[in-house]
Amino acid sequence: MQHLDEQVWTLLQNDLFLRWTLSADETTTAFWEKWMEEHPDRPGLVRRAQEIIRELSSLENPKDTEQFSADIWADVQARLTTTTPDMAVIRPRATISRRWLYWAAACLLGLIITGTVLRYHNPHNQQVSPQVATHVIDQDLLRTNFSATDREVLLVDGSTVILQPGASIRHAAFLEKDKREVYLEGNAFFEIAKDADRPFYVYTKDLVVRVLGTSFNVTTNKDNGDVTVLVQSGKVAVSKKTNPAHQPLILVSNQQVLYKEQTHDLVQANPATEKVTSYRSSTATSTPFNFEEAPVADIFRTLENAYAIVLHYDQKTFSACAVTTSLTDETFEEKLKIICEAIGATYTIKDNEVFIDGKPCK
Amino acid sequence: MCERHEDEVLLWLQFKEGDRDAFAILYQKHIIPLIAYGTKICPDRELLKDQIQELFVELWNSRENLSATDSIRFYLLKALRYKLIRQGRHRHIHTRVESIPYSNTLMEAPIETSIIEKELHESYSHLLKDALRHLTLRQQEIIQLRFYQGFSHEQIAELMDLNYQSVSNLLYKALCCLKERIKIPVFVVICLSLLLA
Numbered sequence: 001m002q003h004l005d006e007q008v009w010t011l012l013q014n015d016l017f018l019r020w021t022l023s024a025d026e027t028t029t030a031f032w033e034k035w036m037e038e039h040p041d042r043p044g045l046v047r048r049a050q051e052i053i054r055e056l057s058s059l060e061n062p063k064d065t066e067q068f069s070a071d072i073w074a075d076v077q078a079r080l081t082t083t084t085p086d087m088a089v090i091r092p093r094a095t096i097s098r099r100w101l102y103w104a105a106a107c108l109l110g111l112i113i114t115g116t117v118l119r120y121h122n123p124h125n126q127q128v129s130p131q132v133a134t135h136v137i138d139q140d141l142l143r144t145n146f147s148a149t150d151r152e153v154l155l156v157d158g159s160t161v162i163l164q165p166g167a168s169i170r171h172a173a174f175l176e177k178d179k180r181e182v183y184l185e186g187n188a189f190f191e192i193a194k195d196a197d198r199p200f201y202v203y204t205k206d207l208v209v210r211v212l213g214t215s216f217n218v219t220t221n222k223d224n225g226d227v228t229v230l231v232q233s234g235k236v237a238v239s240k241k242t243n244p245a246h247q248p249l250i251l252v253s254n255q256q257v258l259y260k261e262q263t264h265d266l267v268q269a270n271p272a273t274e275k276v277t278s279y280r281s282s283t284a285t286s287t288p289f290n291f292e293e294a295p296v297a298d299i300f301r302t303l304e305n306a307y308a309i310v311l312h313y314d315q316k317t318f319s320a321c322a323v324t325t326s327l328t329d330e331t332f333e334e335k336l337k338i339i340c341e342a343i344g345a346t347y348t349i350k351d352n353e354v355f356i357d358g359k360p361c362k
Numbered sequence: 363m364c365e366r367h368e369d370e371v372l373l374w375l376q377f378k379e380g381d382r383d384a385f386a387i388l389y390q391k392h393i394i395p396l397i398a399y400g401t402k403i404c405p406d407r408e409l410l411k412d413q414i415q416e417l418f419v420e421l422w423n424s425r426e427n428l429s430a431t432d433s434i435r436f437y438l439l440k441a442l443r444y445k446l447i448r449q450g451r452h453r454h455i456h457t458r459v460e461s462i463p464y465s466n467t468l469m470e471a472p473i474e475t476s477i478i479e480k481e482l483h484e485s486y487s488h489l490l491k492d493a494l495r496h497l498t499l500r501q502q503e504i505i506q507l508r509f510y511q512g513f514s515h516e517q518i519a520e521l522m523d524l525n526y527q528s529v530s531n532l533l534y535k536a537l538c539c540l541k542e543r544i545k546i547p548v549f550v551v552i553c554l555s556l557l558l559a
Contacts, residue, residue, distance in 0.1 A: 015514045022512045056509040069393045076418045148382035
């Protein structure tokens with residue numbers, strides 16, 4: 001049987017010491033610094049004990065935790081929305097649901113500006129926001145709507161996705177060069193920017209939706225796993241993941257397709273009983289990127305939040321820069337270019353992050 | 363710490379009043395440690411997923427009746443532990459038997475002394491991870507509760523249903539076993555020698 005150094009062991013048992021090591025703050029730091037000064041042996045002792053604690057705590061990082069956590073949250077949200085009486089209107093009855101979405105989409109405008117992005121670095125040092133969380137998994141972005149209302153997220157190509165509570169999308173930060181791919185869990189409304197050279201694919205657990213510049217809704221019934229794809233405008237092709245070569249079902253405006261989880265049947269459902277409410281029309285013409293003499297840092301922050309892409313710039317350099325602009329359907333890079341030109345800056349993109357360089361504004 | 367504690371109390375109050383955003387923040391703040399702990403005591407991912415989901419749905423539905431709490435994290439971990447035990451399918455959660463035999467032969471292999479320091483450190487973490495796996499489940503649990511979750515001896519005692527002295531003994535034994543497994547001189551130099559008497 002091995003034995004531990006008595007003094008190290010005493011420190012490992014000290015709650016205050018543990019708290020200081022795991023999450024230091026002014027009070028604890030002051031206390032332990034003073035304690036170390038009292039004897040020349042103590043700094044070494046403290047270092048040894050801290051190293052042990054850090055080694056042991058760093059071992060606890062189970063894989064795929066982010067995805068796992070997003071899945072659980074989606075399930076929790078689904079159960080709360082169907083069991084809480086005052087939220088009953090969002091039950092997945094198509095017409096009511098759409099009307100509610102219409103209302104929710106109208107509200108989005110106000111919310112999107114304040115929407116913040118969450119990044120996990122480690123469990124002891126995380127920024128927390130109740131809105132859309134972004135995690136990086138194998139270089140992809142996993143963006144989850146942790147809020148109780150619909151949230152809009154933007155993609156670099158100019159497409160928009162409205163995530164219902166608990167829904168998440170996973171995609172390459174800058175999307176792939178030849179085709180744009182998004183993996184969806186939960187329910188979402190898509191408005192896809194036209195780009196004939198880069199088809200847009202939405203993958204669910206069982207389905208592939210190929211898009212040719214359009215807007216449509218993907219809904220998964222939480223009870224039986226059935227998936228509905230409802231097209232608002234344009235044209236999409238829906239096929240099963242397991243059999244992509246099979247002739248896909250082509251849907252145009254106001255048509256919908258139903259995928260039966262149980263039987264794996266993909267059937268064109270009756271045309272929507274009432275005309276699909278264009279719940280985007282009210283927001284489509286307006287813009288969340290309206291800035292009047294705004295500090296450029298605010299604009300950068302808005303971009304970061306909307307696209308979940310990190311911008312690196314020197315706050316001090318650009319502190320005097322203010323921009324008036326109104327942006328809408330541009331792609332991420334077009335927006336970036338307009339803003340950078342306005343302040344005489346340049347940008348480069350490296351490893352899914354943007355680096356902005358320039359001189360102070362006068 | 364004080365300020366942070368006040369934040370936590372405020373968050374809990376907002377949640378109790380039915381604030382869905384506060385609920386979401388609560389989830390995000392605690393879900394990763396909760397999954398880490400759940401994974402330690404329940405190897406069945408699906409069951410764990412169901413029980414965590416259940417925990418948060420119940421938390422929301424009964425929010426008005428919940429009392430004030432000193433530590434939300436502790437409250438959640440305790441509730442999860444109770445749920446998993448009640449499932450009864452994971453016997454080892456109950457058991458107190460500390461009898462996993464370990465062989466030292468694996469770890470005695472000589473290590474090339476020419477390995478550069480960085481590699482040393484990486485393989486050290488790896489070695490430590492491996493050593494941890496050879497501890498009994500309760501030893502692993504207590505190491506996590508203490509050094510990752512940062513719980514006090516009293517909290518661990520309540521959670522694991524032990525008395526204060528047993529917590530101390532179990533923790534001491536777990537650390538000794540870890541040290542025992544990592545006896546290779548070169549690593550002892552780097553870190554675990556720190557533990558040597």
